[in-house]
Amino acid sequence: MFEFTVTGRLPGSGRTGLLTTPHGPIRTPVFMPVGTAASVKSLSPAELEDLGAQIILANNYHLFLRPGSANVKTLGGLHEFMHWPHPILTDSGGFQIQSLKPQITEAGATFRSHIDGSRQFLSPEIATRSQIDLGADIIMAFDESTPAQTSRRQAEEQMQRTHRWLDRCIKVWKSLPSPSPSLKKRGSGEDLTQAPFGIIQGGSFPDLRRASAEYVISKHLPGIAIGGASIGADPVETAANIAMVRDLLPANKPVYAMGVGVYPSDAVAVVTAGADMFDCVAPTRLARCGQLYHPDSKSEYIDISKSIFTLDNKIIFDDCDCYTCKNGFTRAYLHHLFKSRELLYYRLASIHNLRVIIRTVEDLKNGAKMPL
Amino acid sequence: MFEFTVTGRLPGSGRTGLLTTPHGPIRTPVFMPVGTAASVKSLSPAELEDLGAQIILANNYHLFLRPGSANVKTLGGLHEFMHWPHPILTDSGGFQIQSLKPQITEAGATFRSHIDGSRQFLSPEIATRSQIDLGADIIMAFDESTPAQTSRRQAEEQMQRTHRWLDRCIKVWKSLPSPSPSLKKRGSGEDLTQAPFGIIQGGSFPDLRRASAEYVISKHLPGIAIGGASIGADPVETAANIAMVRDLLPANKPVYAMGVGVYPSDAVAVVTAGADMFDCVAPTRLARCGQLYHPDSKSEYIDISKSIFTLDNKIIFDDCDCYTCKNGFTRAYLHHLFKSRELLYYRLASIHNLRVIIRTVEDLKNGAKMPL
Numbered sequence: 001m002f003e004f005t006v007t008g009r010l011p012g013s014g015r016t017g018l019l020t021t022p023h024g025p026i027r028t029p030v031f032m033p034v035g036t037a038a039s040v041k042s043l044s045p046a047e048l049e050d051l052g053a054q055i056i057l058a059n060n061y062h063l064f065l066r067p068g069s070a071n072v073k074t075l076g077g078l079h080e081f082m083h084w085p086h087p088i089l090t091d092s093g094g095f096q097i098q099s100l101k102p103q104i105t106e107a108g109a110t111f112r113s114h115i116d117g118s119r120q121f122l123s124p125e126i127a128t129r130s131q132i133d134l135g136a137d138i139i140m141a142f143d144e145s146t147p148a149q150t151s152r153r154q155a156e157e158q159m160q161r162t163h164r165w166l167d168r169c170i171k172v173w174k175s176l177p178s179p180s181p182s183l184k185k186r187g188s189g190e191d192l193t194q195a196p197f198g199i200i201q202g203g204s205f206p207d208l209r210r211a212s213a214e215y216v217i218s219k220h221l222p223g224i225a226i227g228g229a230s231i232g233a234d235p236v237e238t239a240a241n242i243a244m245v246r247d248l249l250p251a252n253k254p255v256y257a258m259g260v261g262v263y264p265s266d267a268v269a270v271v272t273a274g275a276d277m278f279d280c281v282a283p284t285r286l287a288r289c290g291q292l293y294h295p296d297s298k299s300e301y302i303d304i305s306k307s308i309f310t311l312d313n314k315i316i317f318d319d320c321d322c323y324t325c326k327n328g329f330t331r332a333y334l335h336h337l338f339k340s341r342e343l344l345y346y347r348l349a350s351i352h353n354l355r356v357i358i359r360t361v362e363d364l365k366n367g368a369k370m371p372l
Numbered sequence: 373m374f375e376f377t378v379t380g381r382l383p384g385s386g387r388t389g390l391l392t393t394p395h396g397p398i399r400t401p402v403f404m405p406v407g408t409a410a411s412v413k414s415l416s417p418a419e420l421e422d423l424g425a426q427i428i429l430a431n432n433y434h435l436f437l438r439p440g441s442a443n444v445k446t447l448g449g450l451h452e453f454m455h456w457p458h459p460i461l462t463d464s465g466g467f468q469i470q471s472l473k474p475q476i477t478e479a480g481a482t483f484r485s486h487i488d489g490s491r492q493f494l495s496p497e498i499a500t501r502s503q504i505d506l507g508a509d510i511i512m513a514f515d516e517s518t519p520a521q522t523s524r525r526q527a528e529e530q531m532q533r534t535h536r537w538l539d540r541c542i543k544v545w546k547s548l549p550s551p552s553p554s555l556k557k558r559g560s561g562e563d564l565t566q567a568p569f570g571i572i573q574g575g576s577f578p579d580l581r582r583a584s585a586e587y588v589i590s591k592h593l594p595g596i597a598i599g600g601a602s603i604g605a606d607p608v609e610t611a612a613n614i615a616m617v618r619d620l621l622p623a624n625k626p627v628y629a630m631g632v633g634v635y636p637s638d639a640v641a642v643v644t645a646g647a648d649m650f651d652c653v654a655p656t657r658l659a660r661c662g663q664l665y666h667p668d669s670k671s672e673y674i675d676i677s678k679s680i681f682t683l684d685n686k687i688i689f690d691d692c693d694c695y696t697c698k699n700g701f702t703r704a705y706l707h708h709l710f711k712s713r714e715l716l717y718y719r720l721a722s723i724h725n726l727r728v729i730i731r732t733v734e735d736l737k738n739g740a741k742m743p744l
Contacts, residue, residue: 343414
């Protein structure tokens with residue numbers, strides 16, 4: 001049920017592929033919009049389909065706290081809960097907890113909920129069981145994500161704990177093969193298990209990254225992710241981090257670069273570096289803050305909050321095939337909606353940014369060289 | 373271009389009719405969703421069409437302040453600005469200014485902008501010119517709206533000022549026949565002028581209401597509105613206020629009850645009382661606060677914020693043909709989105725409430741008796 005086949009070559013280390021999941025196929029490379037709390041902010045499932053989203057990401061940290069993973073399971077699993085019949089990936093929460101100044105022990109991470117300040121605990125076992133309850137097609141190992149400016153000593157310690165935690169995640173996956181109700185529905189049972197991905201850590205240290213890659217690869221999981229703060233924020237550093245381990249990665253496993261895709265150029269960089277999957281909250285978050293992607297701008301966006309747009313009757317940019325541009329919503333109207341904090345703004349802006357980054361990846365795919 | 377024909381009878385003083393405007397026909401009775409600042413909060417024009425909106429309302433007070441009516445004119449008029457090709461009505465701002473503790477003189481109203489606290493002035497002339505710039509199909513007289521608990525003396529004073537202001541509004545309409553760019557486009561010119569409606573005031577005093585009705589009727593305008601705080605808030609009082617003047621109103625003019633439609637039963641009450649048009653911000657505002665219309669509830673709504681909905685996998689109510697219910701979005705998911713303040717909630721909830729109130733009116737129309 002879960003298979004990955006490389007179908008063609010792209011510039012650099014890029015490649016195209018086909019990833020089969022219980023909720024349908026995904027043509028890679030693929031950008032995954034982020035629906036943190038079981039909703040890609042402001043957008044309906046139909047709009048996500050319309051803008052070309054093949055798979056979306058949801059977050060175990062958020063859903064574990066609210067509405068609770070067991071509740072989502074009772075309600076039929078995440079696909080049914082949020083009306084998204086296509087593939088879903090859940091992140092384990094390791095990365096999100098980072099920003100909450102958690103207390104990390106070998107057992108797991110103790111932190112305070114951002115919702116009510118309550119004391120909470122996530123461990124490899126709890127995070128994995130929670131993700132099994134949510135029922136996404138792809139679930140992530142519970143890792144200790146290495147922040148920026150981490151010393152070698154600390155990065156190594158975090159990497160090694162991430163490896164030990166990976167073993168504990170795998171133990172739970174193996175002991176709890178029962179898929180979520182939403183996965184059960186679609187098939188005969190056994191073959192419909194969720195696909196777990198391991199996560200490579202190691203900070204910005206090439207030898208640690210390679211050691212981590214070797215460890216994760218040795219587990220023979222269906223996919224391999226590259227995580228930590230040195231991935232995502234800066235495209236050059238991201239590409240360098242992927243390059244450190246690229247030659248080690250098995251050709252028949254999808255490579256997921258976590259948190260990458262702030263601007264459209266990042267999509268080009270990460271695909272060229274060899275990633276098959278990537279995700280980022282930035283396209284929708286920047287949209288909500290007024291940054292609308294624009295190919296002719298050096299910064300890659302126009303800032304719609306600026307008063308120069310008050311009387312600008314043009315669309316965001318010509319040839320853009322997003323719903324917002326295609327339907328002629330003007331910069332002047334978007335500027336007005338933004339200034340008035342009208343809810344429609346967030347939607348029209350999010351659609352534009354997501355469509356631009358997804359189209360960037362589609363264009364890369366369409367330029368794919370001959371099949372291997 | 374602007375014509376009203378009564379087409380049938382409904383229970384009580386109710387009737388069906390056909391109102392022709394430069395941007396298309398409206399079958400009355402009609403509930404008009406409110407798009408205060410050129411956007412019905414959270415909804416796209418396509419969604420408004422889909423839920424059966426025939427005409428929407430926008431507010432001169434808000435648009436005068438931002439983005440500025442002259443700017444909207446430069447951008448092609450309100451229809452083009454907000455991508456709503458169907459009829460629009462603009463309220464003059466008289467009612468909105470009320471809540472800003474304005475300084476009222478014979479000249480007009482001085483008040484502070486809710487946006488930046490700046491001192492602003494609206495007069496019958498300015499409000500009318502501003503609405504001509506916006507270019508709605510129907511524009512409203514600039515009135516001094518009588519608040520609740522107003523003494524007879526004060527209500528009479530406000531009514532008389534409203535009448536004098538009406539004369540000044542009419543003078544401007546006559547001196548500035550040039551329609552907005554968006555109205556010009558559609559035809560040959562002269563016949564495409566906007567339709568001005570006068571507003572009956574007089575508080576809760578039957579003799580004042582009747583005197584006001586007679587005054588407004590004597591102006592032979594295309595439509596007649598009933599305004600003031602005694603309209604809208606309470607359905608019984610609203611019906612009583614309409615009843616006070618119903619026999620005076622000419623049969624061939626549309627009657628607009630301003631600010632009516634908090635709950636679906638209000639729609640029934642106001643149509644039965646004889647109104648052809650009505651509007652209210654409540655359906656979308658209540659939706660955003662968690663009140664979702666429900667026919668079996670005594671209160672006419674369920675409060676989706678309540679934790680009893682956490683595991684409720686039903687839709688808001690069976691047989692509802694709104695997008696939200698039709699597509700199976702559950703109470704549990706809506707509850708989760710509401711608690712998480714997800715932007716998608718506001719949309720799914722607003723669609724439901726607007727569709728329910730519009731369908732209530734459609735159902736009344738479909739039960740219409742034989743044509744007159």
